[in-house]
Amino acid sequence: MKEKMRIMVVDDEMIIRESFSHWFEKAGHMACTAGSGFEALEKLKQYPFDLLFVDIKMPGMDGIELLEWVKKNYPETFVVIITAYGSIESSVKAMKMGASDYLLKPFKPDQLNLVMEKISQQKKLTGEIDYLKGFLDTVTRFDNIIGQSRAMKEIFRLIPEIAESDTPVLITGETGTGKELVAKAIHAKSKRHNHPFIAINCGAMPDSLLESELFGHQKGAFTGAIHARKGFLEVVDGGTLFLDEIGEISAKMQVDLLRVLEEKKITRLGGRESINVNFRIISATSRNLEKEIEQNNFREDFYYRINVINLNIPPLRKRKTDILLLVNHFLKKYSRETTKQVDHVTDDAMELMKNYEWPGNVRELENAIERAVVLSKSRTLKVKDFSFIRSMPDDFRKTLSLGEVEKKYVQQILEQNNWNISRAAKILGIHRVTLHKKIKRLNLKKNNS
Template sequence: MEPKGHILVVDDEPSMRTALSILLRRKGYHVSQAGSGREALEIVRHGHCDMVLTDLKMEGVDGMELLRQVKAISPHTEVLIFTAYGTVASAVEAMKLGAYDYIGKPFDEEELLLKVARALERKALVREVQELKAELKGHRGAQEIIAKSEAMREVLAKVAQVAPTEATVLIEGESGTGKELIARAIHWASPRRNQPFIPINCSTLPETLLESELFGYEKGAFTGAERGRKGLFEAAHQGTLFLDEIGDMPSSLQGKLLRVLQEGEVRRLGSTKPIRVQVRILAATNQKIEHLVAHGVFREDLFYRLNVVRIPIPPLRSRVDDIIPLAHHFLEIYRKKTKKEIKGFSQEAVQALLNHPWPGNVRELENAVERGVILARSLYITPQDLSLGLPPYSGIVPGDSMTLKELQRRHILSVLQQHGGNQAKAARELGIGRNTLWRRLKQYGLLP
């Protein structure tokens, strides 16, 4: 059996080194030993090592210095520090320097093995994300995939796994989370990368127009059809068709989509002749499809066809580590567009960005940064430039206790009020689609 990973055990006590090595080898790991920090550095410099398991207190090069130098030589090698002399301060310092974790002696064997397994899983995750980004390098929009948070790294790792396959993928996430960007990443990292990627939003077109767009039509199929036209399935032949907001697809078209998935052929409107197509389907939704199935709005058999691999994209509010990197990414874009000399965000603006609930997710963040760049009067964007605060009418005062859903509701209503009830302008300000805004207002009981 191939070893699960190469672990270097570093301790100046031979008995501890031996005991740890035996434990790890029994679990299938390849293990090397070093009796000092200096010896460990020689091993790291001259050979591949997935993880270093080191004591903190050693003569000469101690565990903390070893951590610093290992990260300088091999940044992606995970380091786990153990010690009988640990303090909170030393643990914090170790984590700041890049240690995966810090464990005190004597330690529980199961706890140690769990930490080792998780550290190596993280290393594999980081490697998959790096490989995916290398695959996507040079593609338009690929650089916009910011994955500092663990949640987004897991998303990209799944993208890397599914991209080389032919599997149908269902991408779930709130409006503005970047579902189409993930779909494009899957396409660009797939064997179909040199073939068409064709997106269509199922919620923006009337039923009859959506049907003709997807399946095409023959001359005379309906009034105004003066000549035949290929549908998007034919146009995407050998490539990828991305069906955005699939949950809004009319039930009459769901059956036709199911037939395409099952039989690999389409029939244009006005024709009985089947046309073979070889298309990979990626679908996305901001709704819970299971709920639509339960209410008879979405076909169960189509759901199972689409739900071969599911990739949920977390909302921005649950991946706080991505907010500031994304903000700086958008700042760079709009600084170049406006040719304004802006160095960054004030400390107060950074705090405002981190505290905002982002109901419109990444799209709303991009809009806020663009607004901040345009309105900034100094070298640093301020909270006033971002205009993230709710107006007084919302009733929010310090100490208010409310759910996130209620906070989002108030924010949406305040923006709508600012624009005099104009839904198109409010949706643009919030960074969400008009249909999403319409659904939210209907949920709030403000529409019939």
């Protein structure tokens, strides 16, 4: 069945507008009208249209100007030029500027029908191309990491080189910068890509559980161990193990993992036999591990074992040239997921996003776009759609120390959520256990005032 289209007829003569919408109504399309180019612009900013029928001669903004504006801002919208003052020159000009067709008023009924069939086929083809492009995006390995800044280009250059070897990698960077995506890209580019990629958030589970998850256990190893179970170090066989928030693991676990990395052998909890394991380790942390070593919170030998290659991902505030790309990427993603066609951001809103510090980095930006898309009532996101990101106190933006930024931000989110740990952890994009640890480490207290 042919897809029904959203059509706008732009003509200064009401009788023509009515005539068109009457015909489109009978064909089952959704038609609306605009009496001038400016009215059409306003409607286009509010709602997406598949097809525009535009009269060339109109007071104020004429059809050619409107065509130029539409093709610049909404290139996916088809435009058919209509006029009673037909001339070869104007039709050639309109076609060169991207008009899909040209009709001289009055036209034979079958001419309009032919134009509609042609547009419908073009729209179908465009839809198929978009789908295939989207499909390619998902299978293209680097396309999941987005950036055009020098720092990100350097990371893109390093990933294939790092992937070739089997050496441990430590990815450092603030929370929300995309450390796991980089780890996945390294795995995908490596010769281990046909084997599993297992990601474990070390900060999300208590020590005993992490030990059981990594090493597995024999039947009866502890209360509740009613079956023998393989650990991730066994399951990952031949693949890549990604240990996120490695800075959160206990000293005992560091020793255990150090031994595994050196010997490539494990023993299940409650077991006696050594099992050979084959994996590559990629770790990530948002903490300064060298500082942790100085404070005796992290073992130096383990640090050097996991940090053979170090990859630092810069925070979003240091690569603001990436913001535009990321915003467009997330707009596409959430427009598709929410089936709401929100595909533009005003210059003011973009400026606001470029000036904002993004303490939660790409994750915060993604959440902001998702929230704005979900709540938006028009196809264009404006400054007011991002009012929530301006709610931060001014001194927050002036903070220089990373530790202070983290402390203030976590405190603020906790206060906003009345110290509801689950809700705050969800907003911060971290596990509840990690948030508890952060509260303890940052010495955060409930502000009773």
